[in-house]
Amino acid sequence: MTTNEDLMTIREMCDSFEVTPRTLRFYEAKELLFPIRDGQKRLFTRQDRGRLKLILRGKRFGFSLEDIRQLLDMYDRSGVQTEQLARTVEKARERLAQMERQQAELGEAIAELRDQLSWGEQELARAASRDAAQ
Amino acid sequence: MTTNEDLMTIREMCDSFEVTPRTLRFYEAKELLFPIRDGQKRLFTRQDRGRLKLILRGKRFGFSLEDIRQLLDMYDRSGVQTEQLARTVEKARERLAQMERQQAELGEAIAELRDQLSWGEQELARAASRDAAQ
DNA sequence: AGTGAAGTTGACGTTAGCGTAAAGATAACG
């Protein structure tokens, strides 16, 4: 009933999530993970794995570790209590808006760079034909 | 014939380009700008302004200052000598490819986040209707 | 002379997210 014997060593974690030991210890120091101890050694529970998944996903979304910590806290501080969920959703909305702005800006920059680039390429072509004429 | 009397003080530069003095001194230290001196004080030439424009544009494109320095060097080291131009174009192409990858990833992340978000919003709506039923 | 504005150099501080080296503990293997 309670979670048992699905514990993983740090190495197993690293292998299955493609992270380094340093990263896992770092996340623990930042209170994003809470592995239990067997003497000296860390043992990661199923819960830790769940949290790590969310952490990595959060990073893909561009959340900072601090943002992620807050979101994780909200989640398991009280299951899915309404107010906490509302805050989470709010954060997600803000982040989404940010990302959309970023995407738009990136799009403009790409367009502008393409422009510049075609200029350079034409210049290059002209130079090449001059060389050929010699 | 030679460039004259279109010199600007650091303050005038800051005002017209929306940067701080620290930034301009930093760029000089990094050899991106080469203002002349009137005793202690810096005076920025038309050339400096041109370079600064390019710097800021480069930043919008996401180039690092070091990248930008190299590109600027190529430009005025020899006008528009063919080989240098070729390198510049190459750099621009690479950067463009990077930006396009970034945009794609960002797009995926946005889609995924939208998904998660709609989930959260539905959850929130269900909670609200439960509250209303009480 | 005094004062205030604007400029200067030098140097340490900041933020994020780990990398990396040093030194010691623990345990399995042969």
Added chain:
DNA sequence: CGTTATCTTTACGCTAACGTCAACTTCACT
């Protein structure tokens, strides 16, 4: 018992692009 492997803590290093003092100099006024 010695070696090797894996783990641990501690703590400094790193990159980028400036921010933020501190302590001075210069210049224009008054």
